[in-house]
Amino acid sequence: MSSTHGGEAQDIKGKALDLESLALYQESAVVSRTLIDKKVGTVTIFAFDEGQGLSEHTAPYDAFVQIVDGEAEITISGKPLRAKSGEIVVMPAGEPHSLRAVKRFKMLLTMIRA
Numbered sequence: 001m002s003s004t005h006g007g008e009a010q011d012i013k014g015k016a017l018d019l020e021s022l023a024l025y026q027e028s029a030v031v032s033r034t035l036i037d038k039k040v041g042t043v044t045i046f047a048f049d050e051g052q053g054l055s056e057h058t059a060p061y062d063a064f065v066q067i068v069d070g071e072a073e074i075t076i077s078g079k080p081l082r083a084k085s086g087e088i089v090v091m092p093a094g095e096p097h098s099l100r101a102v103k104r105f106k107m108l109l110t111m112i113r114a
Contacts, residue, residue, distance in 0.1 A: 020069055023047040025104055030054070041112040048072070048107075053100035061113050063091040070105025074098070 012022070012035060023033045023045040030052050036043040041061075045068070056075070065074070071084040076097045083089050085105075091097045099107075 019045065019108065020106060023106060025049055025106075028052065040114040041110065044109045046107050046109060048099070048101035048105050050101050050104045052104075054098060056096050056098040058094055058096050059091070059111065061093050061111055063093075063097075064110040064112075065089045065091065065099075066108040066110075068106040068108055071102040072105045072107065073100045073102050075100075 022035065023031045025031070025047045027049055028051075029049055031047040032044055034042060034044045048070075065083070066088050067083045067085050069085050071082060073080050074083055074089050074091070074097065075081075076089075076091055077095045081089065082102065
């Protein structure tokens with residue numbers, strides 16, 4: 001994991017980086033790496049092994065998900081949808097949602113709190 005200072009990973013600033021390489025798959029695991037962490041929001045890259053996921057929860061802000069690799073099932077208020085590499089999903093604030101890796105997948109999660 002990278003070092004942080006001022007709420008952000010310093011080793012990524014001012015560089016062109018391959019997004020997929022910022023979080024690597026691990027067997028039977030969910031890996032995350034926070035790229036930006038500020039009062040106004042966060043940007044986090046996740047890597048989910050096949051079958052792994054996040055249980056149902058809610059967030060007080062809209063969550064913008066960009067699928068970087070693979071395929072996920074995202075359930076929002078009981079309605080499942082499939083999202084694959086190159087697609088985005090906005091999970092509305094206050095609505096219960098969960099994620100599960102249909103195939104292993106990576107996503108970039110952006111939460112804006114303001």
